Amino acid sequence: MKDAMENRTSAEKTFIAAMRALASGPEARGLMDDAAVLELGEDALVLTHDMLVEGVHVLPGSDMADVAWKLVATNVSDLAAKGAEPLGALLGHMLGDGDEDFARGLSEALEHYRMPLLGGDTVSGGPPRSWGMTAIGRAVYRPVPCRSGAQAGDALWLTGELGAAMAGFEALRDGTDADSTAYRRPMARLPEGLALAPLVTAIMDVSDGLLLDAFRMAEASEVSLAIDRAAPPLAVAEERRDDALRWGEDYELLFTMPAGAAPPVPATRIGSVEPQGFAPLFLDGQPVVNADGLGWQHES
């Protein structure tokens, strides 16, 4: 789900290496960031594309309104991490059952984020069905923040709580009465991203899980991140802490700011930025040297 085409498998690695060779311009940011940034006259455009695939990203029997909402939210979250206000979206839609619900969920999400639909394509095909969305935004602050700017000495911050999407997923999977809203209707941290953009040294969303995404920020920034395991607030019971730190889809923002600076939005200080050590990530002082198994592996 990462716009940065990050890898999971060997085949994907090979393909992504080929894509990186193609995406050699500065605007693509080496496909290492959440979104592309295209300088155009006075403006900096932010562009991101996400795909959802039935059976891979979408639970069987999902409400199509929720699928549409999530498609919008994943894209808007990438805009949020760039401090970009949405200009519009293009939709690639595979027709099928529940299209009326899909249209309704899409309408609700686009209205929520005040992002107009600009165009797209409708096709037949599947199962499995798949959907694609491109979101275009305009950065409110220049230079546009990225994940690679964390500086040793900075503090590491996180908006919101972790684990709500996990709990929602499990409620749906197990058919319990627990609230699944956070999984079905994730909220991109758009206002927070817009407010943070001028102040952060690095920022990204944690849609693939806090630990995996922190690992990536550390590698991109060529620093080490030291995370206090007990610091991130949880939306679930304390015994699920390790799961919550690895699960994704919470769409919170992870960011760094100079020590002593206070973020203008609700956020929790969860660690610090250290000079690049022998591991990108330290969790309560324990080194994490390998991203394998670190994050959310049930989605590509």
Added chain:
Amino acid sequence: MKDAMENRTSAEKTFIAAMRALASGPEARGLMDDAAVLELGEDALVLTHDMLVEGVHVLPGSDMADVAWKLVATNVSDLAAKGAEPLGALLGHMLGDGDEDFARGLSEALEHYRMPLLGGDTVSGGPPRSWGMTAIGRAVYRPVPCRSGAQAGDALWLTGELGAAMAGFEALRDGTDADSTAYRRPMARLPEGLALAPLVTAIMDVSDGLLLDAFRMAEASEVSLAIDRAAPPLAVAEERRDDALRWGEDYELLFTMPAGAAPPVPATRIGSVEPQGFAPLFLDGQPVVNADGLGWQHES
């Protein structure tokens, strides 16, 4: 394949009506045009998104390099019809067999059109696999031309020849030695589109077939188009003329200019624009009142 989300089936009609309601801004052009036009400062951005689906748009056993080429060409053709120079593309890619070939074909096509890869998403899933591409361009001329500007009294023109893609498709389908290049590696008329943009009253590509796309231009422009059946040059034998006029994927440009004006690119005058009559299209004087069965129905 049309960015304008044009309809084929009743289910698609319903869905597209819902999308039109969402795409109420002027930049979406009511989803009736080949691409969205987003005014941004001094620039007009042109945005288009196309999807390809295995088994629907892609023949079984296709060379993945050709699939990637076609994905790029279909998008660039929409930019061409808006007189827009490519700024970049985002790719939604479903991983699978032939990814190395896909990457090679993508590289060749992006290089050909000088369009950098900006980003995208890779996912697992399928079969059937699907791919999406968003192309972004900058219009070289304002106002950005569209399909709805044809004026009674204008002449109707067409670049190139018709039927080459059809012949290529049949060669592949039947396993003959005939040249299939035009089907596998279509050429978007980008230089022609850039040259024509300041001069035309209406323009669009004929990727869904000359007659169907002419019908759409007539409806969008609220005129009638009178086409001389014998006028369009053919890349195939004369006895295939009716097929060639209905087949798609030739990616030629159909455009209107004031009578007496000569286009700056090789093109053939194939008819004229008349005041809106009782049919949108007249072929050798015979009215065509219904778009059903008019164009290329084997793709959605």
